[in-house]
Amino acid sequence: MIGRERNFTVSQRILHWLMAICILTMLFIGVGMVSTIAPKYLPLLATHKALGIVILVLALLRLGVRVRSGAPPLPASLPEPMKLAAQLSHWALYALMIGMPLIGWAMLSAGAYPVVLYGDIRLPPILPQNDTLHTLLWNAHFYLAFAFFALILLHLAAALFHALIRRDGVFESMAAVHHGTELVPGE
Amino acid sequence: MTDPSAPPPRYGLGSLLLIAAILAAGVGSFAYAAGWFSPDRLTPTEIIDALAPASGPSLGHRRNHAKGICFTGAFDSNGNGEEISRTVVFRRGQYPVLGRFNLGTADANAPDATVRVRGMGLQITTPDGAMWRAAMIDLPFFPVATVEAFYELLQAGQSKEPDAMKTFVAAHPEFATFGGWAKSAPWTASYAEEPYNSLDAFIFVDKSGTEHAVRWSFLPQAQVVPITAEALAKLGPNHLEQEITERVAKSPQRWTLTLTLADPGDPTADPSKAWPDGRRTVQAGTLVVDKIETERDGPCRDINFDPTILPDGIHVSDDPFPAARSAAYARSYDLRTSEVKDYPYQQSAATGTRP
Numbered sequence: 001m002i003g004r005e006r007n008f009t010v011s012q013r014i015l016h017w018l019m020a021i022c023i024l025t026m027l028f029i030g031v032g033m034v035s036t037i038a039p040k041y042l043p044l045l046a047t048h049k050a051l052g053i054v055i056l057v058l059a060l061l062r063l064g065v066r067v068r069s070g071a072p073p074l075p076a077s078l079p080e081p082m083k084l085a086a087q088l089s090h091w092a093l094y095a096l097m098i099g100m101p102l103i104g105w106a107m108l109s110a111g112a113y114p115v116v117l118y119g120d121i122r123l124p125p126i127l128p129q130n131d132t133l134h135t136l137l138w139n140a141h142f143y144l145a146f147a148f149f150a151l152i153l154l155h156l157a158a159a160l161f162h163a164l165i166r167r168d169g170v171f172e173s174m175a176a177v178h179h180g181t182e183l184v185p186g187e
Numbered sequence: 188m189t190d191p192s193a194p195p196p197r198y199g200l201g202s203l204l205l206i207a208a209i210l211a212a213g214v215g216s217f218a219y220a221a222g223w224f225s226p227d228r229l230t231p232t233e234i235i236d237a238l239a240p241a242s243g244p245s246l247g248h249r250r251n252h253a254k255g256i257c258f259t260g261a262f263d264s265n266g267n268g269e270e271i272s273r274t275v276v277f278r279r280g281q282y283p284v285l286g287r288f289n290l291g292t293a294d295a296n297a298p299d300a301t302v303r304v305r306g307m308g309l310q311i312t313t314p315d316g317a318m319w320r321a322a323m324i325d326l327p328f329f330p331v332a333t334v335e336a337f338y339e340l341l342q343a344g345q346s347k348e349p350d351a352m353k354t355f356v357a358a359h360p361e362f363a364t365f366g367g368w369a370k371s372a373p374w375t376a377s378y379a380e381e382p383y384n385s386l387d388a389f390i391f392v393d394k395s396g397t398e399h400a401v402r403w404s405f406l407p408q409a410q411v412v413p414i415t416a417e418a419l420a421k422l423g424p425n426h427l428e429q430e431i432t433e434r435v436a437k438s439p440q441r442w443t444l445t446l447t448l449a450d451p452g453d454p455t456a457d458p459s460k461a462w463p464d465g466r467r468t469v470q471a472g473t474l475v476v477d478k479i480e481t482e483r484d485g486p487c488r489d490i491n492f493d494p495t496i497l498p499d500g501i502h503v504s505d506d507p508f509p510a511a512r513s514a515a516y517a518r519s520y521d522l523r524t525s526e527v528k529d530y531p532y533q534q535s536a537a538t539g540t541r542p
Binding site: 027028031032034036038113132135157 | 217229231
């Protein structure tokens with residue numbers, strides 16, 4: 001495997017860390033806003049809606065980049081169950097990055113709420129008003145948010161496990177700050 | 188790890204502890220954001236729970252202003268409002284509206300004469316998709332000055348403590364103004380004869396970007412005929428809905444939208460303080476109600492009349508109530524939409540009565 005690309009591309013790394021900030025912000029705003037009636041509820045809600053759509057756009061872009069550029073292979077020394085867990089958790093993260101904004105948008109639509117991004121910029125409803133759908137989507141949005149956060153913590157734990165304990169270059173493949181892809185000797 | 192010959196497991200243990208600490212910090216800060224360490228934080232759920240009468244909430248209905256009837260019609264904008272706000276709603280023209288006349292009670296079956304406060308939910312939409320929702324009441328000011336005081340009022344009202352209400356009134360002198368209004372303001376026998384007030388101050392932004400603090404009212408064009416509560420009670424428990432249905436069937440009913448502009452120094456953050464008389468007003472148009480439908484069959488049941496759903500050109504002021512109302516209304520909407528099986532859809536409309 002001499003000459004194999006070891007790191008994610010620069011655009012993949014930028015998208016990853018930008019989205020990490022966006023998604024964590026989003027989750028913290030989400031649990032915060034539903035717990036308060038203070039004036040900050042309104043800017044939190046407005047930010048949550050706009051940022052949700054930003055994340056949806058970035059996630060679709062990222063999925064395209066991922067399909068085009070692929071991902072560096074996991075170390076051959078990594079046990080098969082861990083490789084499988086890594087792949088499944090990554091696809092679950094993609095599903096949530098794309099699914100959560102769509103569920104939120106659909107939930108607002110089913111509640112007959114306007115979806116205002118900023119000022120006069122609005123999105124059309126993607127569902128008609130419907131009580132049952134609203135409830136279903138509300139529950140999905142609420143519980144999947146906690147699942148999303150749990151999955152991110154698992155992802156973080158795995159990344160740190162690679163960085164601190166296995167030290168196998170997996171963490172660096174996404175965290176490297178120096179330029180682009182590099183050639184390294186295979187194992 | 189200064190000793191390079193230290194065995195890997197020790198290094199691993201330190202790293203594992205570090206990872207555990209980072210994860211714990213993540214969970215802890217998330218819980219903090221969610222308010223799990225802030226028992227004093229007032230939540231939408233607490234407000235909604237406090238609104239429920241001792242017998243429990245009216246399942247499937249709004250948690251407050253639970254009894255109501257739908258209307259549709261138009262807002263006939265005369266263009267005068269454009270000077271105050273750039274919102275498209277103030278451009279001369281006719282814009283479709285839907286709304287809901289309601290009683291300020293958590294009991295969907297309350298007899299009309301037992302409820303002092305009446306309200307109107309309103310939604311105006313424009314062809315380009317802008318939306319303005321409002322929830323207004325006939326009271327010209329709010330009974331209390333702060334959201335916290337409103338919560339205390341609800342708690343005092345439900346309290347078994349004999350002096351709870353007395354203690355509340357002593358701590359919130361502004362509440363006496365409401366007592367005076369409730370005693371002296373005339374009752375009417377029609378939703379068409381009521382004014383509907385925004386109470387809260389909102390900021391209207393004109394084309395030049397100048398901001399104006401505004402409270403607005405929809406003032407009835409119908410003749411106001413005062414009636415006593417006793418006489419209203421004799422007309423029946425659901426007189427208001429029957430009356431407005433018959434009245435609008437005969438002829439459309441109208442209200443004038445009057446914008447009242449604050450003078451410098453007028454309080455915008457406290458809806459319990461009415462602005463003094465003599466403030467500049469602008470009549471921005473006429474609300475025309477030309478169709479009444481039961482809540483069950485009409486378009487208003489599906490709508491959360493959240494007063495913070497505002498078109499570009501209008502936004503909230505430093506009044507803390509709209510945000511609190513928005514958060515609580517959303518909770519009410521989430522609850523009642525999840526209780527759709529309890530909503531009396533199956534009931535015959537012909538009887539005009541409620542279970």
